[in-house]
Amino acid sequence: MSGTAVTAPARVAQARARPRHSAWVRRRDRRGLAFVMPFLVAFTLFMIVPLAYAICESLFNSRIIGGTVFTGLSNYTQILSSGMFWSGVVRVIIFGAIQIPVMLIIAFFFATAFDLGVAKYGRTFRTIFFIPFAVPVVVSALMWGFLFEPVYGPFSHLANLFGFHNTDFLSSSLVLPSIIVIAIWEWTGYNSLILYTALRSVPREIVEAAILDDTPLWKIILKIKLPMVRPAIVMLIFLNTIGALQLFVEPLILNNYSAGVITLNWTPVLYIFNTSINSAQYNLGAAMAVVLGLTIVAISVTSLLFRRDRGGMA
Amino acid sequence: MTTSTLTAPDAPAEAAAPESRRERRRRERREDLDAAIPVELYGLKRGTVSLLTACCVLFAIFTLVPVAWIIFNSTKTQANIFGTFGFWFARPFEFFHNFRMLFENVDGDGTYITWFGNTALYALLGGGGATALAALAGYGFAMFRFRGSKVLFYIIIGSLLVPIGAITLPLYLVYAKAHLINSIWGMILPSLVSPVGVYLMRTYIRLSVPRELIDAARIDGAGETRIFFKIALPLMVPGLMTVLLLSVVGVWNNYFLPLIIFSDNNKFPLTVGMGLWSQHATTSGDQNLYPLIVMGGLVTITPLIILFLILQRYWRSGMLLGSIAN
Numbered sequence: 190m191s192g193t194a195v196t197a198p199a200r201v202a203q204a205r206a207r208p209r210h211s212a213w214v215r216r217r218d219r220r221g222l223a224f225v226m227p228f229l230v231a232f233t234l235f236m237i238v239p240l241a242y243a244i245c246e247s248l249f250n251s252r253i254i255g256g257t258v259f260t261g262l263s264n265y266t267q268i269l270s271s272g273m274f275w276s277g278v279v280r281v282i283i284f285g286a287i288q289i290p291v292m293l294i295i296a297f298f299f300a301t302a303f304d305l306g307v308a309k310y311g312r313t314f315r316t317i318f319f320i321p322f323a324v325p326v327v328v329s330a331l332m333w334g335f336l337f338e339p340v341y342g343p344f345s346h347l348a349n350l351f352g353f354h355n356t357d358f359l360s361s362s363l364v365l366p367s368i369i370v371i372a373i374w375e376w377t378g379y380n381s382l383i384l385y386t387a388l389r390s391v392p393r394e395i396v397e398a399a400i401l402d403d404t405p406l407w408k409i410i411l412k413i414k415l416p417m418v419r420p421a422i423v424m425l426i427f428l429n430t431i432g433a434l435q436l437f438v439e440p441l442i443l444n445n446y447s448a449g450v451i452t453l454n455w456t457p458v459l460y461i462f463n464t465s466i467n468s469a470q471y472n473l474g475a476a477m478a479v480v481l482g483l484t485i486v487a488i489s490v491t492s493l494l495f496r497r498d499r500g501g502m503a
Numbered sequence: 504m505t506t507s508t509l510t511a512p513d514a515p516a517e518a519a520a521p522e523s524r525r526e527r528r529r530r531e532r533r534e535d536l537d538a539a540i541p542v543e544l545y546g547l548k549r550g551t552v553s554l555l556t557a558c559c560v561l562f563a564i565f566t567l568v569p570v571a572w573i574i575f576n577s578t579k580t581q582a583n584i585f586g587t588f589g590f591w592f593a594r595p596f597e598f599f600h601n602f603r604m605l606f607e608n609v610d611g612d613g614t615y616i617t618w619f620g621n622t623a624l625y626a627l628l629g630g631g632g633a634t635a636l637a638a639l640a641g642y643g644f645a646m647f648r649f650r651g652s653k654v655l656f657y658i659i660i661g662s663l664l665v666p667i668g669a670i671t672l673p674l675y676l677v678y679a680k681a682h683l684i685n686s687i688w689g690m691i692l693p694s695l696v697s698p699v700g701v702y703l704m705r706t707y708i709r710l711s712v713p714r715e716l717i718d719a720a721r722i723d724g725a726g727e728t729r730i731f732f733k734i735a736l737p738l739m740v741p742g743l744m745t746v747l748l749l750s751v752v753g754v755w756n757n758y759f760l761p762l763i764i765f766s767d768n769n770k771f772p773l774t775v776g777m778g779l780w781s782q783h784a785t786t787s788g789d790q791n792l793y794p795l796i797v798m799g800g801l802v803t804i805t806p807l808i809i810l811f812l813i814l815q816r817y818w819r820s821g822m823l824l825g826s827i828a829n
Contacts (some may be wrong), residue, residue, distance in 0.1 A: 220727050221647020227653065228640035228701060235674065235693040236662055243673030299562065306542055308555040310530075316815065318561045320570065323807040326729050327755045327774040328800045331781055332569040335576075341585035343572070374566065382818070396540060406545045413660040435668040438758050458668035458759075466763050484671035489664045494688070496583055 240482075247476035264476035273454045274477065276436075278484070280365070281456050285433030288369045288427060296377050297422075300384035301410055315385070318378035319450070326375065330442035333371045334359075338446055359447035368439045376432075380425055387421035388414055427492045431485055457481050531816070541583040570804075575759045577601060577801045581791050610792060612767035615799050617778035622755060625687070625772055629694030630751035637697050637746050641704025641728045642735055646717060656705075678764055689764045690772070693768060700746040707742030708735070744817040747812070755807060771784045773803050 250260040268274050288487035302308040303315055321329065336344050337358035348356035358367045391414055399409050435454025435456040453467075454460040457477065542552065576584050578598040578740060587593040605615040643657050676682075683689035712735050720730045758774040761802055765771055771779070777799050784792035811818070 191723040195544075216814065217721070217727070218647045218649045220650065221643045221649045224643030224647070224731070225640045228636040228696075229655070231636060232659065232662070232698075234694050236665070238672065239677045240665065240668060242677050246676055263625075280824045282663070295562070299559065302555050302559065305545070306541075306560050307545070307547065307552055309552065310556070310559070314559045314563055316812070317566055319811065319818070320566060320808055323752065323811045324804045325758075325774055327756075327778055327809075328803050329569065331777060331796060332573055334781070335584075336569060336572060336589075343589035377562075378566070393540065400540070400544050400546075401637065403546075406547060431664070431666060435666050437668060440678035442778060445778075445785050460667065461539050461672055462759070462763070465675075469601050471672075471676060475676060478672045482665055485669070486664050488733060495733055 238363060243475040243478055246472050247479050248294060248429055250472050264473050265480065267473065268477055268480055274457065274460060274480070277454045277460050281434050281436050284365060284369060285430055288433060289429045291369070292373045292380060292429070292484055293422065293425060295373070296381035296425075297384055297415075299377075301382045301453075303381075303385050303412065303417045304388035304414075305406075313376075315382065318381055320378065321375045322379045324375070326438045329371060330439045333374070334443050334446040335366070337367050337443075357447070359450060361444055361450045364440070364443060365448070366449050368436070368443065370432075371439055376429070380404050380429070383421060383425060384418060387418040391417045423492065423495075427489060430492075432487060434481070434485055434488075437457050474486075518625055524731060527816075532535070547736075548769040549559045573797055573801050573804075577794075578800045579794065581793050581799075584793050584797065597794065600723055601794045602802075604795055605798060605802060609772075610780075610783060612774055612777065612779050613771060613794065615773075615802070618771050618773045620801065621687075621770060622772040622774075623770060625690050625694065625757075626751045626754040630747060632691070632695045633697040633700055633750040633753075635746040636695055636752075637700030638736070638739060638743055639731075640701045641706075641711075642739075644701070645705045645708040645712070646714070646735075657779060659701055662698050663702075667759065674760065684764055685767050685770060686764075687705050688772060690757075690761055690770075693748070693760065694757070697750050697753070697825055698752060703749075704739070704742055708739060711742070712738045727757055731769065741769045741817055742795070744814055748814055751810075752807065776802070 190402045247264050248259060248261060249257050250264065251257045299308075299314070303311040308314065312448075335343055337357075339345055339357040339359055342358070344358055345356050346357075348354075354490065357363065395413060396409060399413055404413075405421050435455045435458050440455050440459060441462075451459070453463040458481070461481065463479045464470050464477065572589050577590065578596050579587065579593055579602070580595065580597050583593040605619075605748050608614045640659075644652060674689075678684050678686075678689050683692075716734060718731055720734055725733070755772075756774065757772070758778065761775045762771050762778070765775065768776070768779075777796060780796050782798070784796060
């Protein structure tokens with residue numbers, strides 16, 4: 190709260206009102222800005238400017254004849270009224286609605302087991318489960334693509350052994366479940382680690398008291414531990430939802446193994462990619478990016494309000 | 504100055520006495536045991552521990568299946584990758600031949616080793632730079648209160664909500680104007696912006712760099728720059744490592760941005776190059792690209808997994824990752 194632009198009497202009054210803020214402290218605090226500056230410059234150039242530019246572009250339309258024309262919100266009405274964009278949105282919502290709960294349940298199960306110490310070799314397993322986090326998504330999609338490959342892939346051989354002949358894990362009906370499996374593989378360890386940390390911070394005395402009261406273990410887990418790590422769970426749901434809505438790399442790569450299954454508008458980000466980069470409709474693509482961004486912001490804000498609404502657990 | 508009295512209770516153990524790796528490992532294990540309530544007290548049925556351990560083994564197998572597959576198949580010819588059992592070796596043993604192919608431009612798309620070098624360069628400059636900027640900004644936000652510092656911090660936190668998928672195309676549009684298409688700076692410069700890094704560093708500095716220590720140094724007449732480098736920075740090391748790890752992984756993983764800004768194959772990072780291979784492997788028939796993709800995948804993930812194993816103690820507690828969630 191340093192007043193560089195205030196007049197001298199005002200500054201005196203300010204100094205009298207808050208004697209702790211001496212000139213020395215103020216001068217020192219202004220130096221804090223110098224520490225923040227390099228980041229702020231990069232942040233402005235590579236975050237704020239592009240976003241503003243994209244919003245600008247989304248209001249125009251380039252035509253072969255007549256050049257670039259201001260068209261107001263027409264790009265937006267075109268997107269919002271087309272089924273192409275929304276079918277992708279619905280697909281990623283279905284994806285998230287299945288993948289996130291399944292993953293979080295598995296992650297919570299293991300986090301609890303490690304936290305209680307009821308599974309042996311917890312440290313080793315924690316390390317193993319975290320390995321997929323180090324694997325680039327492109328590479329994991331490539332690896333799983335080989336495993337799921339319909340003709341030679343080991344998983345279709347396995348399905349064959351169990352009597353499911355000619356199972357094509359990358360066919361249009363099974364590719365979404367396959368991607369769910371890949372996403373669970375990629376992210377369970379990371380989510381589990383965060384839940385584990387949250388569980389560790391539950392005071393030991395509470396659990397000891399519950400044990401002395403002869404509370405059964407499942408009750409300790411579900412009635413004591415689970416509510417106490419709820420803020421972490423809400424945050425993970427939120428982070429994973431943002432991630433799920435941006436599904437892009439896995440379908441793009443899997444399409445190489447089984448061409449044609451993944452349509453141009455399979456997910457919103459794929460549609461943005463195909464519209465702008467492959468069909469050079471940049472203005473429309475920019476409008477889609479804005480719509481996607483706003484959708485995600487809306488979801489985030491809702492979840493934050495919801496979180497605040499339900500008591501100050503955090 | 505008695506540092507010991509000033510050290511915050513949360514300060515990292517590294518600040519205390521130097522200890523050997525073995526000692527540290529032993530201490531961590533002991534702390535793990537101390538923190539846990541003895542399993543016998545839960546009143547579990549016999550066999551529960553074995554059952555749960557078995558669950559862990561199953562999930563560990565699930566986790567390791569693709570890794571095992573890629574290791575076995577990196578030793579095979581293209582015919583054997585598809586023709587033999589995926590989870591065992593097959594003759595001929597072609598590991599070294601496949602590895603050598605990574606140094607050659609096999610199909611005219613580019614050379615793996617070039618892409619590897621590019622990725623390392625982007626990750627080093629982008630990830631290292633992001634960590635440096637985050638450390639400076641985190642320190643600025645944690646230790647100073649200047650005009651607008653709160654608002655700025657909230658704007659930065661708010662930008663966490665902006666999805667990568669929505670920022671990448673706008674970046675491309677700006678690059679087209681600023682002649683950054685096909686420039687390595689187009690890849691490196693946006694990687695420098697890590698709002699999560701700033702947030703994590705601020706949190707970490709608040710916990711582990713005591714204000715009194717900084718003030719004492721000021722009274723002794725040290726300049727702000729000197730204080731940052733000589734006093735604050737050494738205390739920030741564990742936080743820095745976590746942020747570095749996250750940003751390096753972030754750049755190493757980045758696919759969308761390099762995919763749209765590079766058309767020159769010699770500037771590709773690994774992700775884009777391997778994506779291109781997998782596209783061509785299916786469309787252009789028998790070019791023996793599959794052994795390359797498998798070997799390339801193995802060589803891509805090995806350094807990262809080793810990095811994670813070496814830096815285990817920085818992420819294993821999940822301290823900093825978890826603070827995102829609080």
